[in-house]
Amino acid sequence: MPHLLIRGVAPEQIRTISQSLVAELASLCQCPSDYIMLECLNTTACFDGEFVPSYPFIEVNWFDRGTLVQDQAAECIDRHIRSLGIPEAEVAFRIYESSNYYSNGRKLSEPLPNEDESGAIQAVLSENERLKDELQKARKALLNNQTSSQMSSKLYDALRE
Structure with missing residues (x-):
């Protein structure tokens, strides 16, 4: 064209x-x-x-x-x-x-079907989900560590007095 x-x-x-x-x-x-x-x-x-x-x-x-x-x-x-x-x-x-x-x-606006491409896309989506789960777990662990370290310092301060 x-x-x-x-x-x-x-x-x-x-x-x-x-x-x-x-x-x-x-x-x-x-x-x-x-x-x-x-x-x-x-x-x-x-x-x-x-x-x-x-x-x-x-x-x-x-x-x-x-x-x-x-x-x-x-x-x-x-x-x-x-x-x-x-x-x-x-x-x-x-x-x-x-x-x-x-x-x-x-x-013409529809992509051509390509099995290799759709498999690669599915693999990327799966890896993305796995990384999201790991990130969520890491955030929870970080929050728990911050909370326990705050309590430990509060407990420490209380015991010092």
Whole structure:
């Protein structure tokens, strides 16, 4: 991800900028270049009863990367499209939320099951419980020692008088 849906620009034109566009977007998004998909959509536009060329429009579907990266990505896409001699184009972003995105039937926000990992987690939780018990025992022993040492000093003072 990101996934660019490109309308109104010929696939041959997109092919000529695809390597440099993808490399720059991968750098901006800090992701491998094979995470980025460019799709050229064949569209037919109609106006006033006639077929007309589709307006250059790029829709970017992705997970939120913040306003700064989004602004930089929009500028990058616009610059590459204009390098084709296209005088104007529009870029729009559609933000996906991991809780609403599924891959192979699994919600992206859910961790993948890993038996080794769950076993390690269980071991850490058990060790944590053991340490809590030891700490509780040490606190009780410390309180008992403080109480008995206080009584001993009181008894000592009483006997001295």
